[in-house]
Each structure stands twice: as C-alpha cells, then as structure tokens.
Amino acid sequence: MSELKDLRDELRAFAAERDWDQFHSPKNLASALAVEVAELLEPFQWLTEEQSRSLSDKQRCAVTDELADVQIYLIRLADKLNVDLVQAVRARIVLNAEKYPATIFKSSARKYSDT
Amino acid sequence: MSELKDLRDELRAFAAERDWDQFHSPKNLASALAVEVAELLEPFQWLTEEQSRSLSDKQRCAVTDELADVQIYLIRLADKLNVDLVQAVRARIVLNAEKYPATIFKSSARKYSDT
Amino acid sequence: MSELKDLRDELRAFAAERDWDQFHSPKNLASALAVEVAELLEPFQWLTEEQSRSLSDKQRCAVTDELADVQIYLIRLADKLNVDLVQAVRARIVLNAEKYPATIFKSSARKYSDT
Amino acid sequence: MSELKDLRDELRAFAAERDWDQFHSPKNLASALAVEVAELLEPFQWLTEEQSRSLSDKQRCAVTDELADVQIYLIRLADKLNVDLVQAVRARIVLNAEKYPATIFKSSARKYSDT
Numbered sequence: 001m002s003e004l005k006d007l008r009d010e011l012r013a014f015a016a017e018r019d020w021d022q023f024h025s026p027k028n029l030a031s032a033l034a035v036e037v038a039e040l041l042e043p044f045q046w047l048t049e050e051q052s053r054s055l056s057d058k059q060r061c062a063v064t065d066e067l068a069d070v071q072i073y074l075i076r077l078a079d080k081l082n083v084d085l086v087q088a089v090r091a092r093i094v095l096n097a098e099k100y101p102a103t104i105f106k107s108s109a110r111k112y113s114d115t
Numbered sequence: 116m117s118e119l120k121d122l123r124d125e126l127r128a129f130a131a132e133r134d135w136d137q138f139h140s141p142k143n144l145a146s147a148l149a150v151e152v153a154e155l156l157e158p159f160q161w162l163t164e165e166q167s168r169s170l171s172d173k174q175r176c177a178v179t180d181e182l183a184d185v186q187i188y189l190i191r192l193a194d195k196l197n198v199d200l201v202q203a204v205r206a207r208i209v210l211n212a213e214k215y216p217a218t219i220f221k222s223s224a225r226k227y228s229d230t
Numbered sequence: 231m232s233e234l235k236d237l238r239d240e241l242r243a244f245a246a247e248r249d250w251d252q253f254h255s256p257k258n259l260a261s262a263l264a265v266e267v268a269e270l271l272e273p274f275q276w277l278t279e280e281q282s283r284s285l286s287d288k289q290r291c292a293v294t295d296e297l298a299d300v301q302i303y304l305i306r307l308a309d310k311l312n313v314d315l316v317q318a319v320r321a322r323i324v325l326n327a328e329k330y331p332a333t334i335f336k337s338s339a340r341k342y343s344d345t
Numbered sequence: 346m347s348e349l350k351d352l353r354d355e356l357r358a359f360a361a362e363r364d365w366d367q368f369h370s371p372k373n374l375a376s377a378l379a380v381e382v383a384e385l386l387e388p389f390q391w392l393t394e395e396q397s398r399s400l401s402d403k404q405r406c407a408v409t410d411e412l413a414d415v416q417i418y419l420i421r422l423a424d425k426l427n428v429d430l431v432q433a434v435r436a437r438i439v440l441n442a443e444k445y446p447a448t449i450f451k452s453s454a455r456k457y458s459d460t
Contacts, residue, residue: 003117003201010208017217023227023276026178027159027167030152031275033185034379037145037152038268040192044142045261046253046457048394052142055196063141064198068207070148070189071200077155078182080168081175086118088183089190093125102132112138112391138391146390149264153383160376161342161368164278227276233347233431240438247447253457256408257389257397260382263415267375267382270422274372282372285426293371294428298437300378300419301430307385308412310398311405316348318413319420323355332362342368 004086008079011072029077036073040066119201123194126187144192151188155181234316238309241302259307266303270296349431353424356417374422381418385411 044052078085130136159167193200274282308315389397423430
C-alpha cells in the first residue's frame with residue numbers, strides 16, 4: 001500500500017473537515033509551496049556549504065518541520081491536479097538517465113560546470 | 116516496503132554514479148528546490164484561480180514534470196539531512212490538528228482570513 | 231544625482247561597518263533575495279486577486295517592509311556584480327518593446343493567454 | 346528628478362498600451378517576482394561562493410537580464426500598492442541601524458552566526 005496515497009488521503013480529509021478546499025486552488029497551492037520552500041532555504045542562506053552539511057540539532061529540527069511543510073503542499077497540489085507523484089518521479093528518473101548518461105557525466109560533471 | 120525510501124535509494128545511486136554528491140550540499144539542494152518550485156509556479160502566475168483548476172492537457176503535463184523535479188530535490192535534501200519525510204509529515208499533521216481544531220476553523224476559516 | 235546609487239553607497243557603508251561583506255557573496259545574496267521575495271508573496275498566497283488590490287493598512291505596511299527588503303538585497307547583489315540597475319532596466323524595456331509590440335499585444339494579450 | 350519614478354511611469358505606460366493591467370494584480374505581480382528571482386538564483390545554485398564572485402562575461406550578462414526583470418516587477422508591484430520604494434528603503438535602513446548597531450555586530454557578526 002502506498003504511503004504517499006495514505007498521506008494524500010489524510011490531508012484531503014484534513015482540508016475537507018475545515019472547509020479549506022475553497023482556498024486550495026492549484027494557483028494558491030503553488031504559491032504556498034514557494035513560500036514554504038523559502039522558509040526551508042532561509043536557515044541555509046548565510047551558511048557555507050560545509051556548515052550546511054553539519055547542522056546543529058536545533059537547526060536540523062527547524063529544517064525538518066519545513067521539509068514536512070513542503071511535502072504537505074506538494075502532495076496537496078499533486079492531488080488537486082490528479083498527478084501520481086511516485087509515477088511522475090519514476091518517469092523523470094528514466095528521462096534523466098537518458099539525458100545524463102553516467103559514462104559521460106561521471107568524468108566531467110558537465111551539467112554543473114556548464115551552468 | 117516504503118516507496119519514498121525506494122526513490123531515495125534510486126536517486127542516491129543516480130547521483131553516486133555521476134559523482135554529483137560533491138554538488139549536493141544541503142545549501143545547494145535547498146537552492147535547487149527553490150528554483151524548481153518557481154518553475155512550478157510559473158505556469159500559474161497569470162492564470163485566475165478558476166483557470167488553474169482546469170488546466171489544458173499540455174499545461175498539466177508541463178506541471179507534472181515540475182512536480183516531479185520538486186519531489187526529487189526534496190527527497191535528496193531530506194536524505195542528506197537524514198530526515199524521514201513520511202515521519203516528518205505525520206508529526207506535522209498531528210501538530211496542525213492541535214493548532215487548527217476542525218470545530219473552530221470550519222466555521223470561520225480564520226487561518227486564511229487573518230492573513 | 232542618482233538615488234539608487236545613493237542607496238547603493240549607503241548599503242555598502244552599512245555592510246562594511248559591520249564586516250558583513252564576507253557573507254555577501256553573490257550566491258548568498260541571490261538566496262537572501264529569494265527568501266525576502268517569498269516573505270513578500272506570503273501575505274498574498276490565500277487572497278483573491280480582488281482582495282490583493284485592496285489591502286488593509288496593516289497588510290500594506292507589512293508588505294511595504296518586504297518590498298524594501300527585496301529592493302535592498304537587489305541593490306546589494308547588483309553592486310557586487312557591478313551592474314547598473316537603472317541601465318539594465320532601460321535595456322530590458324527596449325527589448326520588451328520589440329518583443330511585445332503594442333499593436334499586436336493590445337488586442338490579444340497573447341503573452342498571458344499563451345502560458 | 347527621481348529615476349525610479351521615471352521607470353515607474355515608463356512601465357505604467359508600457360502596461361497600459363498593451364492592456365496588461367488586468368493581469369497585474371498585486372497577487373499576480375508578487376508571484377511573477379518570485380518566478381523572476383528564482384531565474385536569478387538559478388545560475389548560482391551549483392556554484393561555490395568563490396565562483397559566484399567571479400562570473401564569466403556570459404554568466405554576468407544573463408544575470409544582468411534577470412536583475413532587470415526583478416527590478417521591473419518590483420517597481421510594478423510597489424506602484425500598484427502605492428509604495429514609494431526609495432522612501433521604504435530609507436525607513437528600513439534607519440530601522441536596521443538600530444537593530445544591528447555597528448559596534449556590537451562588527452565584532453561578532455552574530456546576525457549571521459545565529460541563524
């Protein structure tokens with residue numbers, strides 16, 4: 001049984017019980033997602049990459065909450081658009097494997113140095 | 116078996132095969148997530164809420180790809196921070212249920228009108 | 231005399247007096263800008279377009295602070311990259327005038343309906 | 346005479362000539378701003394801070410265009426909300442000077458290490 005579908009159903013019930021679907025248009029959910037992602041980005045903005053690899057417990061807890069919020073709005077938006085997230089990710093991995101063959105990109109990391 | 120953990124393992128292997136972990140610091144992954152979410156927001160920016168509820172097939176496909184990209188970077192970032200996304204979401208739902216009791220928020224939708 | 235250059239100089243002095251230039255790499259300033267813009271987006275996320283056109287005084291004050299923060303980081307980032315913002319905007323307006331001729335786009339608003 | 350007010354007037358005329366004010370609700374402009382800022386963040390996402398301090402000419406040109414787009418939507422949004430950007434920034438600088446006294450923050454850079 002799918003855990004993302006379980007969460008989707010729980011979040012669906014949560015919104016229904018509060019009459020929140022009226023606010024949850026895809027346009028609004030996409031904005032809410034952008035707001036939550038920025039809250040996730042915030043604790044990292046002045047850290048060095050190195051520091052970001054070894055957060056304190058307090059920092060890690062705060063970031064965990066934001067990760068959850070992003071996942072929640074992502075599930076809600078996908079639900080409203082009738083998109084199966086797991087299937088969408090699988091399709092994307094297949095595509096990326098073709099686009100970035102390991103043999104070519106391993107040596108050069110071109111995707112990144114090209115930017 | 117957990118589908119998010121499956122995807123996490125696949126994405127872990129994908130990055131390892133290409134030597135991309137050097138770029139995937141939490142700081143960078145949080146930025147990448149912000150970039151992908153904005154690509155998801157982009158097709159909605161000039162739509163009315165109503166239009167966003169009934170996307171064309173072409174629009175829906177484009178949005179599906181962006182949803183997948185957001186989910187991918189979210190899984191990668193959670194992995195690098197050793198966070199179990201499903202567990203984090205469950206904890207958040209419990210907290211939100213206490214913060215926004217259905218009996219109070221159903222009638223007023225105060226969370227939203229307060230903004 | 232240019233007011234944006236005045237502000238740039240003031241903000242430059244402000245950072246120098248606090249030894250903050252070490253944190254203000256273009257990479258970090260671009261992240262900070264994304265964080266501030268999301269704080270600006272936040273009060274609008276659940277409003278209808280109509281509501282967003284008639285904010286309360288309290289909402290308008292909060293938004294004014296966020297507009298200022300975005301402008302501040304934008305000036306800082308442009309300064310670090312040696313970009314003249316006014317000149318860059320003027321060049322962009324010329325380009326946009328060619329890309330979206332008024333005669334064609336007036337009738338159809340195609341730029342927006344195409345999305 | 347104020348250069349930001351000049352640009353505001355030009356952008357106002359630009360939108361009016363194309364009948365675009367119908368799309369430029371504050372809610373939509375705030376989203377557009379978020380989208381543009383992410384395009385500005387994109388070229389920096391995988392760079393080290395060091396690399397971001399020394400962009401190639403090609404990278405710098407691309408970033409200049411995005412800086413301009415952000416400034417344009419910021420001017421438009423401030424205009425729609427009747428906010429004087431220069432005045433708002435000045436007020437913010439005064440506030441920040443009180444919040445972060447140079448004598449205290451110079452030695453410790455606490456604002457940043459606290460995050």
